[in-house]
Amino acid sequence: MTEIKHHAYLFDATRCIDCRACMVACSVENNIDMDKTRIWVAGLGITGTFPDLQRGTMVYHCMHCEHPDCMSACPVGAYTKAEDGPVTYNPDLCIGCRYCMNACPFGVPHFDYDKGIIDGAFIDKCTFCPQRIYNGQEPACVQTCPTDALEYGDRDELIAKAHERIAAHPDKYIQHVYGEHENGGTSYLIISHVPFADLGLPDLPETPVNEVSEKVMAMTIPFALSWGAVLSGVAAGVNLYNKNKEEAEKKAEETK
Amino acid sequence: MKLDITLPKFLRIGILPSVLIALMGIAFVTAMARYAFGIGAISDLSYSYPWGFWISFDLFTGVVISSGGFLMAGLVYILGIKEFQPLLRPSVLTAFLGYIMVAIALLVDLGQPLRIWYMMIHWNHTSVLLEIGICVMLYLTVLAIEFAPVVLESFPKLHNIAHLIHKFIMPFVILGVVLSTLHQSSLGSLLLIQPTKLHPLWWTPILPIMFFTSAISVGMAMIILESSLSSRYFQRGLETHLLEKIAKGLPIALGVYALLKFGELAVAGELDLLFTSGIMSVLFWAEILIGVVTPIVWFSIQKNRTSNNALLTGAIIVLVGMILNRFNVSWFAVKHPDPLFYMPTFMGNVDYFPTFPEVAVSIGIFAAGIMAFGLIAKYFPVFEDELPAAAHAGD
Numbered sequence: 001m002t003e004i005k006h007h008a009y010l011f012d013a014t015r016c017i018d019c020r021a022c023m024v025a026c027s028v029e030n031n032i033d034m035d036k037t038r039i040w041v042a043g044l045g046i047t048g049t050f051p052d053l054q055r056g057t058m059v060y061h062c063m064h065c066e067h068p069d070c071m072s073a074c075p076v077g078a079y080t081k082a083e084d085g086p087v088t089y090n091p092d093l094c095i096g097c098r099y100c101m102n103a104c105p106f107g108v109p110h111f112d113y114d115k116g117i118i119d120g121a122f123i124d125k126c127t128f129c130p131q132r133i134y135n136g137q138e139p140a141c142v143q144t145c146p147t148d149a150l151e152y153g154d155r156d157e158l159i160a161k162a163h164e165r166i167a168a169h170p171d172k173y174i175q176h177v178y179g180e181h182e183n184g185g186t187s188y189l190i191i192s193h194v195p196f197a198d199l200g201l202p203d204l205p206e207t208p209v210n211e212v213s214e215k216v217m218a219m220t221i222p223f224a225l226s227w228g229a230v231l232s233g234v235a236a237g238v239n240l241y242n243k244n245k246e247e248a249e250k251k252a253e254e255t256k
Numbered sequence: 257m258k259l260d261i262t263l264p265k266f267l268r269i270g271i272l273p274s275v276l277i278a279l280m281g282i283a284f285v286t287a288m289a290r291y292a293f294g295i296g297a298i299s300d301l302s303y304s305y306p307w308g309f310w311i312s313f314d315l316f317t318g319v320v321i322s323s324g325g326f327l328m329a330g331l332v333y334i335l336g337i338k339e340f341q342p343l344l345r346p347s348v349l350t351a352f353l354g355y356i357m358v359a360i361a362l363l364v365d366l367g368q369p370l371r372i373w374y375m376m377i378h379w380n381h382t383s384v385l386l387e388i389g390i391c392v393m394l395y396l397t398v399l400a401i402e403f404a405p406v407v408l409e410s411f412p413k414l415h416n417i418a419h420l421i422h423k424f425i426m427p428f429v430i431l432g433v434v435l436s437t438l439h440q441s442s443l444g445s446l447l448l449i450q451p452t453k454l455h456p457l458w459w460t461p462i463l464p465i466m467f468f469t470s471a472i473s474v475g476m477a478m479i480i481l482e483s484s485l486s487s488r489y490f491q492r493g494l495e496t497h498l499l500e501k502i503a504k505g506l507p508i509a510l511g512v513y514a515l516l517k518f519g520e521l522a523v524a525g526e527l528d529l530l531f532t533s534g535i536m537s538v539l540f541w542a543e544i545l546i547g548v549v550t551p552i553v554w555f556s557i558q559k560n561r562t563s564n565n566a567l568l569t570g571a572i573i574v575l576v577g578m579i580l581n582r583f584n585v586s587w588f589a590v591k592h593p594d595p596l597f598y599m600p601t602f603m604g605n606v607d608y609f610p611t612f613p614e615v616a617v618s619i620g621i622f623a624a625g626i627m628a629f630g631l632i633a634k635y636f637p638v639f640e641d642e643l644p645a646a647a648h649a650g651d
Contacts, residue, residue, distance in 0.1 A: 069449055071380075071382075072380075072382045072383065072449065073382075073383055073384070073385065073449055074380055074383055074385075075375055075378075075380055075383040075385040075386035075389055076374045076375060076378040076379075076380060076383075076386070077378055077379065077380035077383075093374060093378055094367070094368060094371075095366055095367070095368045095371045095372060095374050095375070096366045096367015096368040096369075096371075097365075097366055097367070097385060098306035098307060098367065099383070099385045099446075101303070101306035102306055102307055102449070102450060102453070103449045103450070105450075105452045105453070107303065107304065107592060110303045111295075111303065111306060111367060112294065112367070113294055113295050113296025113297075113299075113301065113302070114293075114294045114296050114297070115294045115367075116290075116291055116292045116293050116294050116297075117291040117292070117369065117370070118292075119294075120367070120368060121294060121295065121367035121368065122367065122368075123367075202452050203452075204452060209449055209450070209451050209452060210382070210449050212448045212449075212451070212461050213382075213384055213445055213448035213449040214382050216384075216445050216448060216461075216464060217381065217382050217383070217384060217387065217445070220387055220438065220442075223438075224434050224438055227434050227437060228430055228431070228434045231330075231334055231430045231433055231434065232430055234334055234335070235333065235334045235336075235426060235429075235430065238334065238335055238336040239336065241336075242336050
């Protein structure tokens with residue numbers, strides 16, 4: 001395998017057979033309780049009328065966005081985006097506010113609703129298996145996938161690969177690589193034979209959803225300082241005006 | 257001989273305080289269950305709906321109805337309108353208690369309540385929630401300083417400190433107004449990161465400005481409400497002439513807000529959504545008709561501004577409409593990704609509806625706030641026309 005500059009996944013919905021081995025592999029690799037999971041597999045069921053039947057399955061994963069909204073939203077900076085792709089979460093900083101769950105347009109981070117204050121209730125999400133990818137192995141879900149529906153590699157290479165595959169089978173695929181530009185680009189790329197909306201993927205612009213809120217946040221300090229200055233000015237002005245008025249009244253009384 | 261079955265004086269409490277104490281008790285037990293068994297044990301919150309009634313009611317509503325404090329402090333100290341002085345202390349007290357209630361509610365809602373102070377040392381400067389957290393913490397301190405003289409005055413030995421605070425109050429007032437402006441508007445910014453989840457009737461880049469404008473109207477309504485209610489409960493005179501002036505300002509503040517709301521929709525070319533969004537259109541019109549249109553008409557009538565009952569009614573109408581707005585923005589109009597696609601059915605609920613314990617926690621905290629206001633108003637000179645000695649023990 002060539003050296004990977006930017007870790008990424010490619011998911012091909014046409015290849016997925018809904019076996020859910022990736023879920024199991026992930027839970028085993030990362031020691032996740034069996035009633036929770038970092039990967040969700042959603043079957044669309046069978047659609048269409050005989051003989052044109054179709055089935056779609058979506059393996060839902062953290063998208064490892066290039067401009068992660070969870071990271072933008074987290075008040076205490078519990079999320080980090082690595083230069084080479086993975087978005088990771090640090091439970092030691094988390095205060096459990098669940099703002100990341102609101103911010104993520106894909107609804108990825110999930111929370112320990114069943115844990116009290118002693119166990120501690122944390123967020124959980126895909127970590128991109130750092131213990132594996134930084135040791136030359138594929139992430140657990142990719143390695144276990146029997147049909148190569150999930151692939152792992154360098155982001156640019158995978159994008160090229162996806163486009164090649166779409167171009168080779170124009171009748172089979174929708175002409176789009178989801179995640180190439182969505183939400184400012186993601187490191188989980190999807191190609192599919194059914195519309196992406198049917199797979200439950202939101203229709204997102206090319207700018208990350210945190211764009212407006214980050215712009216507003218950047219104005220906070222300058223706004224606070226100028227607003228404080230304006231208020232101080234008004235207060236001083238009013239004070240001076242009242243003082244002058246009082247003195248004038250006093251003088252008027254004295255001259256009477 | 258008269259049969260004496262009355263309780264000792266210190267055990268005698270009225271009906272209202274007993275009810276409040278009972279509500280607080282229920283909330284306390286519920287909160288303990290939450291700490292023991294997790295948030296999921298008492299609430300309907302899920303992966304799809306991480307924020308629910310607690311955020312809409314305790315955070316969004318709690319903060320906005322506490323806006324009377326900075327409004328009054330600004331009017332009296334910064335604009336130098338000294339005639340509003342009698343309304344200042346109750347407003348500051350309401351705000352102070354309001355923010356304490358917000359903080360307590362967050363301690364129930366947070367997954368790691370013991371780490372709430374992490375916001376003081378771990379800063380992610382792109383997070384709107386961090387700004388709100390820091391502003392609320394600082395503003396609580398400012399409110400404590402603003403209110404401290406009321407308590408200190410009751411102890412002759414501490415008069416010096418009260419005078420000292422009074423002398424240097426201005427910087428704190430200005431800081432308080434700046435902090436309030438920031439976090440009142442930032443509550444709107446909190447939703448900016450959900451352009452794909454919040455309905456376009458509400459999502460706009462100027463959400464922070466809308467939140468601030470509406471907070472001013474709510475602050476005015478709250479001043480009227482708390483003055484009227486406390487004048488009834490404590491059987492004291494009502495500053496009708498002052499409230500009349502506030503009531504005169506309300507249609508102006510609400511008018512500006514309405515202009516912003518409809519102006520923004522017009523600029524964004526989304527006016528058609530007003531009639532084509534089904535239940536969302538209904539919710540939007542409900543908040544506008546109740547919270548904006550009705551009060552503008554109501555307070556434009558001279559007669560309604562001078563009658564105590566009409567003032568109270570008008571204030572309640574404003575509050576109902578504006579609180580509906582906060583619920584819309586933070587809950588009703590927020591559509592999370594369809595969870596059917598995202599998770600196996602065993603993992604989360606598809607819909608969210610608050611459970612009884614969830615609501616009970618909020619109500620209990622609210623009851624504690626009312627109780628605290630009553631006790632403080634009884635034993636300290638919150639209403640400046642009465643002396644602390646005049647407060648009589650026992651109801």
